[in-house]
Amino acid sequence: MEWSIQQIAKLAGTTSRTLRHYDEQGLLTPSRVGANGYRYYDGKSLVRLQRILLFRELGLGLPQIRELLERETDETSALLTHLEVLRHEKDQLNRRIAAVEHTINSLKEGKQLMAEEMFDGFDHTKYRDEVEERWGKDAYAQSDRWWRGMSPDEQKNWMERVGQLNRDWISAHEAGLTPDSAEAQELADRHIAWLRSIPGTPRTEFAGYIAGLAEMYVSDERFAANYGGQDGARFVRDALNIRMNRDA
């Protein structure tokens, strides 16, 4: 069997322009080219084309696809790879759906959605890679399970407690207190207790973990924002460090 360029395009659900593009890129050359320059394609071309379009729908770039097609001699393994990517995409989608449902519920409960909350909600899934890189894969998975295990009410409650703690930090700082003041040290106590309550928090080397975290509050604007900016974050960091040293 042999098809013209438009025929095979319709067969595969694409356009002739795409076919010419793939020809230019060396991704899919016609099985035959007539003396008049017309392109003709056969069954093998069709299969290859299907696979290309398959990968394209996944968002893979043409160079990547070329690599895949060249390296993968086995159809099954290629499809298994494909399947894995699809499942990963599905997971992500499910998460996004859960996130949106969550925010809708919050709204339905009549409580206004505040900017920080919105950010925190997304934060939890958005920085996955970063969290994994910094504290290991288990840490993220564990913390994620814990978070999802809570009811929306519990989640809200938890976030409000965090918000309160943050606000207290900011007030203390704005009140001109010093990091070693009794008030700041009390906040440090609360802060540490709060951190301990999060599953995934390392039990060994806890002191080093806290020190690193405190440093990050300052250096990462996303965290610093929670404490009213870099200045506030520095205040929190100092208070925490003093608290930890007192223990030692």
Place this chain on the structure above:
Amino acid sequence: MEWSIQQIAKLAGTTSRTLRHYDEQGLLTPSRVGANGYRYYDGKSLVRLQRILLFRELGLGLPQIRELLERETDETSALLTHLEVLRHEKDQLNRRIAAVEHTINSLKEGKQLMAEEMFDGFDHTKYRDEVEERWGKDAYAQSDRWWRGMSPDEQKNWMERVGQLNRDWISAHEAGLTPDSAEAQELADRHIAWLRSIPGTPRTEFAGYIAGLAEMYVSDERFAANYGGQDGARFVRDALNIRMNRDA
């Protein structure tokens, strides 16, 4: 609270260039612009930015997003729309996963995947809109349920029967038989019986349906390809028409 362009970019997980782009496009103007031209953003900006990025992840274009944000005063309804789109995407993904799993199973059963099969597999979902337009929504849904109701084995079996019929048509044509020959008429009988066996086939106006279908075999390359090209399709059409007229 007020953030600089990089701060808010990091907060939302994007880049400063994107922010400037959105400013240019009038999608998100800074809450304040300093005398030096610096852009500053506040909490409301952050929320709006989050929403923009949300929609962007869905693949919506910036003009569309602008429309949505202008029309939607209600947060909840916007998110509900959003949710619907997400769920639709999820359905599609699940279908693709099922399709890939199906082909993998076929391969695992050791049976070679032939080009036509692959095409048929995709065909069934790919041309949905077209089928619906031509024969009504019920027809597609009905036929789809029927197809999915079959086990992989049954599906394979059914496709092999179709393949045999098609090959017989091609042989008959290549053998130089005429559409009104006894052999061709016998094939027409089988063909019509086969069509009747497909749920969704109209019972009323069956003759007209057959005539239209026969015409389509010729005019649509995707169908013609099954009969060895337009020429073969013409042969099938003529045989079918003769068969139907004989009944009348």
Place this chain on the structure above:
DNA sequence: CTTGACCTTGACGTAACGTCAACCTTTATC
């Protein structure tokens, strides 16, 4: 006063095609 981080406005680059334009073949029809 320099250094380095951050900001600005152009302006060109990119990916995967869509969409003409200008022109040649093939096929069907008068």
Place this chain on the structure above:
DNA sequence: GATAAAGGTTGACGTTACGTCAAGGTCAAG
């Protein structure tokens, strides 16, 4: 055999949502 319709070819420029310099102004810290 003329002619139009349908389909083919190769350029070449347009599109979207930014990325990525380039060239230069601003600002806090040492």
